[in-house]
């Protein structure tokens with residue numbers, strides 16, 4: 026049966042509530058920036074006015090005191106303008122930092138949420154996107170947007186100087202704008218595609234780096250490099266094409282600007298000859314036209330940043346919309362550990378086939394369930410569904426009667442212990458890893474380590490509990506990692522502990538410690554689910570669940586279920602030889618089936 030999970034892959038462009046809230050908080054700063062922009066743009070008239078006065082008043086009257094007064098006034102005004110520009114840029118820098126602070130925590134959590142729901146989408150790109158948006162907010166690109174609305178004012182003044190000067194300025198603005206739009210039209214698609222392919226190439230390298238050892242050992246590097254190079258070449262091609270177009274547009278607009286500047290001087294000279302304007306107006310007209318064109322030119326110059334920031338903003342919006350924030354839920358009392366699954370159908374993220382097809386079971390606090398079954402039977406899926414990291418497609422998983430998806434993860438987390446199949450430890454000390462990076466409580470850390478039977482082993486490490494274990498826990502052996510992870514799963518006596526093949530890398534001593542740990546948890550009233558391919562662990566379980574093809578093949582008290590393996594007719598799919606074997610051997614053969 027193929028199922029289509031209720032997943033909508035179309036990007037959701039609606040503004041997420043937290044973004045709206047963050048923008049609301051910086052609204053005052055944006056209003057201040059607009060006010061600064063207003064005064065700065067007014068003060069931009071100082072230079073043309075000064076020129077006008079110098080040419081038309083000072084040169085005709087030959088009055089040095091007037092020149093000095095005018096110069097002092099102009100310098101004073103320019104000083105004020107510099108001050109306002111500096112304050113405006115300071116405000117924008119703070120807006121960027123504030124927006125970043127408002128959003129980074131939520132984005133960080135969303136990256137992890139999405140990784141759980143869409144393992145293929147695991148990437149830290151959203152954090153880089155936040156940098157891109159912040160840099161745009163504090164750079165020249167945004168200023169062009171604030172200065173843009175004042176361009177018509179300069180245009181109006183150009184018309185006041187002389188309608189022909191106004192028309193020439195208008196013509197220049199339209200031309201520069203058309204160039205900008207053409208630039209966007211020709212480059213947007215390539216740049217967007219280049220950025221997408223570049224993200225995928227980076228993700229490919231990151232995932233290959235995680236498996237660097239195996240790649241190097243088996244000489245797979247050239248093939249992997251070739252696959253990466255294919256994507257990289259595509260990025261270079263797309264970027265090159267976009268840059269060529271952008272470069273051409275830039276040189277056209279530069280030439281155009283110079284031509285316009287000369288044209289306005291020529292036009293001014295003609296109008297002076299015709300006695301239509303004064304000589305000072307030539308220079309003033311030239312400066313004013315320059316000012317009118319400036320915001321448009323700035324927009325052209327920053328087009329690429331704007332497109333990148335827009336794409337980054339789009340990706341962030343999509344991320345935040347696809348991973349809604351946790352609702353504020355009431356704190357719930359520590360669960361006793363009653364687990365009930367009712368007709369659970371689960372579809373792994375990214376798959377359309379169910380890995381669990383109607384699993385029901387009940388566990389009381391202090392019960393230990395052993396889960397066995399061949400590869401791909403759905404055992405790990407069951408573990409993930411039970412602790413609530415994967416949602417159910419149908420049916421429910423309840424902890425003490427409450428649907429596990431209704432619990433707030435940060436409140437539920439301390440009541441759950443999870444030992445995944447691929448143990449991951451994080452950059453930090455052994456103690457920090459055991460206490461899950463909460464504040465280290467030495468008594469509780471030692472208690473968890475002792476219960477997990479790893480206390481002595483940790484003491485033999487160079488710095489004991491303070492031994493740094495590096496990203497990925499690479500300073501520990503596989504067995505050591507698994508045992509430290511067991512202590513982490515047992516930290517603070519969680520109500521439900523789910524272990525996925527906890528004895529995969531353990532030696533005999535480690536297995537004995539694990540068995541003792543499970544026994545201790547049972548005595549403590551903690552519910553334990555242990556998935557295993559090895560029969561040795563089944564000596565401590567109360568119930569056994571046999572999964573096959575996502576279905577419950579058998580579920581019941583351990584001895585009853587295992588006894589069925591001694592009767593070949595009870596397990597038609599098991600090899601015939603299993604019939605005469607001891608229960609333990611039969612379980613082993615079932616696992617390999």
Ligand SMILES: Nc1ncnc2c1ncn2[C@@H]1O[C@H](COP(=O)(O)OP(=O)(O)OP(=O)(O)O)[C@@H](O)[C@H]1O
Pocket residue numbers: 144373374375376379380398399400401402403404405406407
């Ligand atoms: N992330 C995933 N994306 C797509 N399909 C998945 C994913 N994880 C598991 N599956 C599929 O779900 C099915 C059950 O896998 P699961 O890992 O639960 O089996 P398992 O019993 O734990 O196997 P093993 O003993 O080999 O660990 C398999 O067919 C597998 O291909």
